[in-house]
Amino acid sequence: MTTGTRVLVLNAGSSSVKYQLIDMLDGAKLASGLVERIGEEGGRLLHLPLTGEPRETLRRFDGHDVALEAVAEELAKDLMGLDSPELAAIGHRVVHGGLRFTRPTLVTDAVLGEIRRLIPVAPLHNPANITGIEVARRLRPDLPQVAVFDTAFHATLPEHAARYAIDRAVADEHRVRRYGFHGTSHQYVSRATARLLGRDPAELNVIVLHLGNGASASAVAGGVCVETSMGLTPLEGLVMGTRSGDADPGLVFHLHRVGGMSVDQIDDLLNRRSGLLGLCGDNDMREVVRRAQEGEEDAKLAFDSYVHRIRRYLGGYYAVLGRVDAVAFTAGVGENSAEVRAAVCANLEELGISVDPELNAVRSRDARTVSPSYSRVAVAVVPTDEELEIARQTFALVHEV
Numbered sequence: 001m002t003t004g005t006r007v008l009v010l011n012a013g014s015s016s017v018k019y020q021l022i023d024m025l026d027g028a029k030l031a032s033g034l035v036e037r038i039g040e041e042g043g044r045l046l047h048l049p050l051t052g053e054p055r056e057t058l059r060r061f062d063g064h065d066v067a068l069e070a071v072a073e074e075l076a077k078d079l080m081g082l083d084s085p086e087l088a089a090i091g092h093r094v095v096h097g098g099l100r101f102t103r104p105t106l107v108t109d110a111v112l113g114e115i116r117r118l119i120p121v122a123p124l125h126n127p128a129n130i131t132g133i134e135v136a137r138r139l140r141p142d143l144p145q146v147a148v149f150d151t152a153f154h155a156t157l158p159e160h161a162a163r164y165a166i167d168r169a170v171a172d173e174h175r176v177r178r179y180g181f182h183g184t185s186h187q188y189v190s191r192a193t194a195r196l197l198g199r200d201p202a203e204l205n206v207i208v209l210h211l212g213n214g215a216s217a218s219a220v221a222g223g224v225c226v227e228t229s230m231g232l233t234p235l236e237g238l239v240m241g242t243r244s245g246d247a248d249p250g251l252v253f254h255l256h257r258v259g260g261m262s263v264d265q266i267d268d269l270l271n272r273r274s275g276l277l278g279l280c281g282d283n284d285m286r287e288v289v290r291r292a293q294e295g296e297e298d299a300k301l302a303f304d305s306y307v308h309r310i311r312r313y314l315g316g317y318y319a320v321l322g323r324v325d326a327v328a329f330t331a332g333v334g335e336n337s338a339e340v341r342a343a344v345c346a347n348l349e350e351l352g353i354s355v356d357p358e359l360n361a362v363r364s365r366d367a368r369t370v371s372p373s374y375s376r377v378a379v380a381v382v383p384t385d386e387e388l389e390i391a392r393q394t395f396a397l398v399h400e401v
């Protein structure tokens with residue numbers, strides 16, 4: 001067993017790698033950074049040590065291996081290189097764990113093979129995650145590497161929530177079901193909400209609204225996820241920055257048969273040219289709010305559609321849970337936009353949900369409640385920290401074995 005107390009968290013995307021080095025004794029972030037535009041011109045590594053100036057490297061990074069080696073060099077300059085004895089493990093974010101991976105898992109050749117077999121259900125994400133793991137294993141073959149899956153927290157969805165109402169044989173053959181995403185964030189935020197309220201997570205029912213560029217809602221009953229808004233892919237559910245969220249599946253046939261669009265064009269439309277961007281030309285909520293406040297009709301429509309969809313889910317999840325103790329807002333929009341929080345919670349006093357305008361207007365990086373003290377349901381703003389959650393789960397697993 002390792003005596004190290006630090007965990008390096010890696011989040012490898014198709015052309016980027018984000019990383020954080022965390023000391024598990026106190027949760028301190030010793031260093032963080034990202035490499036962008038891997039395999040393209042204009043590559044950039046930004047390294048942010050805990051103390052000292054940020055360091056930027058502008059050059060081409062041919063592949064994830066070159067990028068990770070450069071990250072290792074930056075960490076070594078701070079005397080925290082991959083060979084340091086304090087490093088206990090590397091934790092990897094893996095987007096899709098399918099039905100097989102419902103817990104953090106120590107990476108072996110067999111595990112890597114199984115993550116590879118999930119590529120058909122996560123073609124955009126899992127290949128990059130796998131590359132990250134392979135490169136890290138090559139750099140430190142002796143170090144425990146742990147995969148933490150975005151889908152894992154949603155593995156507890158009951159079958160009637162996880163299944164689409166389609167022919168079961170077809171669904172099973174193609175592994176079609178609702179997996180859900182952002183699980184690490186929903187897990188972290190639901191627990192942090194219980195901590196904020198001084199309650200045991202096992203007795204708290206929480207609706208978590210993760211509103212970032214991608215957005216999803218989840219219903220968590222006593223620490224167990226029972227519903228979530230993303231499905232087979234991260235396209236289902238809420239209106240997002242550039243994704244449509246829920247839409248009649250029939251619109252795909254319509255756009256293909258009547259609109260003459262190919263499947264790839266429709267994929268691009270729904271994933272990259274829809275949501276706030278499609279409705280008003282901006283996908284940043286700050287711009288949408290500013291333009292709506294200036295009276296621009298399309299920005300107002302985008303804002304109202306975004307809020308309306310969240311409220312539909314909020315009401316639905318209230319019914320699923322039966323009793324709601326807290327609604328927690330998180331991620332870029334949820335943590336920062338008082339306008340969105342106020343609009344989502346407007347006129348819901350009958351459900352015990354309301355927001356105190358003064359508390360809601362406070363800007364802070366700390367978890368806090370923004371509902372009046374008499375509220376039956378606490379409305380909370382809880383900054384998410386997926387990296388810390390991945391580090392915790394990684395560290396816990398390494399100390400179990």
Ligand code: ADP
Pocket residue numbers: 211212213214241283284285286331332333336337
């Ligand atoms: P990602 O899904 O990429 O991790 P984040 O959780 O960082 O995204 O959220 C990014 C989004 O948060 C931005 O696109 C922007 O719309 C929104 N955002 C950030 N700051 C603010 C703010 N002050 N007010 C409103 N929205 C904000």
